[in-house]
Structure formats: C-alpha cells, structure tokens
Amino acid sequence: MGTNLVFAVVITEMLVDCMSLLMTFPGYIFIIVVNILDWRRNKRLNISDQLISGLGLLTLLHKIAQVTFRYDVLLGGLHVHTSFTWFCIRLTFNSLNFCILLLSTLLAIHFCLKIVNINQNFYIYIQRMFPKMFPWILLPSVLVSLLISVPAAQSTSQLNSISFGLFNTSSFSMDIFISVPLYYTFYAFCFAIFFILLLTTIVSLSRHIHRLRNNSGNLGSETVQAHVGAVKTLLCLFFLNLLQFCLPIFIIFEKTEHWIIYVYILLLIIWHILDLPILFRGSRKLQKKLDEMWLYFTRLFS
Template sequence: MLTLFELFGFILLVIETLIGMVGNGFIAIVNCIDWHRSRKLSPADMILSCLSLFRFAFHAVTLQIAIFKLFFVDPFLMLKLNIAYDFSWLFLNTTSLWFAAWLSVLYCVKIANFSHPHFLQMKRRFPGLVPWLLLGTVVFSAITTTVAITGSIIVSKCNPFESHLNNSSDSGINTTNSCEFLTLPYIFPNLFPFMIFLFSSILLLTSLWRHKNLLRNSVSDASREVHLNAIKALASFSILYVTNVFVAILPIVLSRMGINDNGVHFIFLNVIAAYSSGHALILIFISPKLKQESVRILTR
C-alpha cells in the first residue's frame, strides 16, 4: 500500500523526469539537425549532444525504477530488474557527471582569461581532445560500473541502493571488510568529475567576475548585464551539480547505516532528477541558438 508521501514523491518525480526528457531531447534534436545541415559539430555541441542523450536515457531509467519499486513486489522479478536498473542508473549518472564536467572545462578554456602558460596550452589543445575525452568517459564509466555492480552481487549486503540479492539477517557471513572496499567504486567515479568541475567552475567564475568589474566604467549597462547573467547561470548550475553529487553519494552512506526507506529513496531520486532537468533549462536559457529555437517553437 502506497503512503501519501510516496505517492507525492512519485508524482513529483514524473513531472521532473518529463521536463528533463523534453528539455534534453530538445537540445539533442537541435544539435542533430545542425549536424545534419553542416556535417560537423563544434566541441561544445558535441558535448551537449552526448550529455543530452545520456540524460534523456537517465530520466527514462529513473522513472522505470520508481514505477517498479512502487508497483512491482515480486522478489524474483525484482532480483533481475534491480541488477539491470542499478547498472543502467549508475552508468548513465556517472557518464552524465563526466560530460557536465568536460562542458565546464570547455567553457572555462574558451571564456576565462588567464595568462598562465599551462592554461594557454590547455586553451589551444582541449577542443581537439573533446572526442577522445567523450569516448574515454564512456569506457571508464562502463568499467567502474561493472566493477561496482559485480562486487555488490558477490557481496549482496554491500549493494548501496538495496540488498536485492539477499536481505535476510541469517546469512552469517561477515562482509564488513569487503563492504568497505566495494563501496569505493560507487563513490570515486563521482568524485573525479566533481573535482574537475569544481576547479574549472571556480576559475571561470573568478574570471567572469573580475572581467565584469574591469568593465564597470568602460561599457554599457547592457554588457555588464550579460556578464552578470552568465555568472548567475554558472553559479546556479554549480549549486545543482554539487547538490547532485552529494545526494548521489548519500544513499551509499545511509545504506551502510542500515537505512533503506522508500520515502528517503524517492527524495534522492527527486533531487537528482531536478538537477538534470534544471541544468537542461539553464543550457537552453544561456545558449542563443537553443533559446532562439525554443522561442520560435513556442510562438508558432
């Protein structure tokens, strides 16, 4: 029997995932149309296309997880579905975090203005490395996800989402040391892109803020407003990204403490879905091409 809190969380999750799927699907379609017309993609559009496609799939998987957790209680069915969904969810979430981190780095090297030789070298070389970074991200995420899920199957009590293989207390197998080791593949893949994103975002925000102050007495209010809007958009995305990383890690910590409540789980899913949906809207808002296309569609 569903509780009122679980029903509210499920309805909110459906709304967030639908917004995220529409927003990310829109970004992917616009970039695919541009690629079809020009037969080439810029590094930024390449990252945006991959990010949007993976997030679209992530929202679809998240919604399916919520539906099966609430409405399907057959333990034999859930055993197989949980393994498949855990792998899909972790792989798509980790890959999306990496893509968002690379997007932040790309914006940093394109927009930020620093005279350090290493930064200037990165500014020249990074756009050409984007295709290889995207491919490497997918391979790395697949490897770490496989290691994490395989470990949780071998030692079922270590599954950070739910002990879907054996939840009974009569196992009698002491897996404490193994659990401490097997939770690492769940956490570290999220920490690496988080550190890259945080460092590049701080550099970009610092450069934008310094540039805005330098232009205070030399340009019009409209130009300063453009810089201020860019700072607000980047700061908003940074807050969403940091929140998403901590919320993705928090269930692992709670599960180690024996807390596996459906209501708490729905809170985490809602926050993560809100991050992905919110970032898609921010990307549409700050991109002139995407903003123009969205306005054209809405005013038809």
C-alpha cells in the same frame, strides 16, 4: 523502513518522475533534434552543443530508467528482484550519474578555456588543442566511468540482496568496503575539478567585469553576456550534480526518520524542476530556436 512507508515513498517518487518525464520529454527531444539538424546542415557541431546534447540524452535516459524502476517496484515489490537485476539497476544509475557529472565537468573545462585567459605557454597550447583533443578525452572518460561503476554496482546490489534475503551473508565479500568508496572517490574528484574550474571562471570573469566598469566599458556586450550566461549555467549544473550525488545516498542508507524522507522527496522535486531549464540556458542557439517557436505559435493562435 516500514513496508507501508517504503511504498508510500515509491508511489510519491513514481508520481514525481512520471509528471517530470511527461513535461520534459518534448524539451529533451527538442534539444537533440535541433542539434542533429544543425550538425547535418553544417557538418559540424561545437563542443558546448555536443555536451549539452549529451547531457540532455543522458538525463532523459535517467528519467526513463527511474520511471521503469518505480513501476516495476509497484507491480512486483522490492523482494522479487534477483541479485543480477539489482546489479543492472545499480549499474544503470551509477553509470548515468557519473557520465552526467563527467560531461558537466568537460563543459566546465570548455567554458573555462574560453573565458579565462592566462599568459602561459602550456595553457595557451591547451586552449588551442582542446577542440582537437575533445573526442579523445570524451570517449575514454565515458569508458572509465563505466569501469568504475561496475564494481560499485556489484557491491551495492549485494547489499540489496542481503536486505531482501537473496544473498548469503557468509559469502559477502569485503570488496564493498573498497569498490563503493572508490566510486565515490572518483565522483568527489570530478566534483573537485568542477568546483576549481567554476571558481577560477567566476574570479576571472569578475575581474574582467570590474575592469570594464573602471574603464567605462560596455557591460552589455554580447561577449560579456555570453560569459555571464556560461557561468550561471556552470553554477546551476554544479548544484544539480550535487543533488544527483545526494539522492542515491538517501536510498543506500535507507534512513527511517520521516524528515529525511521528506527532504529526499523535496530534493527529488527540485532536481526535476531545474534540469531542463539549465540545459537551455547553456546554449544561445537553443534559446533563439525556442524564442522563434514561441513567436510562431503566438502569431498562429493570435
């Protein structure tokens, strides 16, 4: 990829990232503050709110890291980064992407256990015990994501160092052919679990709605609407994580075709547009708080 084209893409990415960060920063802070205040008031926070807060915090950190990296590239160029710097950059983005997918998968598990009813003893046991097991699932999962991200970050940083003459190709390890596929294998495994849970939840909810229609049930009940909203949130999160998975692929392989670059920038813009509304849609509490604030400011300035 030519130098001028590289910096044109970096400048475009920088503008998109900066605008997105400025526009969405208050929203992410709103999510975190509302849930912190709720936790202080009630001394507890339900699982979905914990996961949505975590997703909001991780996505905000991801955006800040993106803006910082683009700004650094514009100031000094790509060639000034040492091998260790590239390692830190790759580790940051790999671990953040993986943690976002893990929290999304845990949210899918939580919604699936709430919506899908299976008359099987082991499944009923998991339904009852999941809230208690959640902290013991979350912390090891985050730790595993970091451990998997380290070798992949080291290998991809070696690739960047070779590209800019910072690494001796004669000492280039074959570990890259193991660590990077291993990272994406675990990534794909989480995707598979997410997809299976999403499909199971959609099928179960569709059958439930079909039974309600046949029995003249209330489709507008609060429970049904909450379940439909949960499924829509999972669908959006799945495609959002798919975009997050695709974006690094464009960067790693550095294709020279202009249309691929345009597709990459388009996907980047779509990712920035979708991320915040999806998190608000996943929590009725956040929607109510947002409606209350909207009504307050509407009355204040009317």
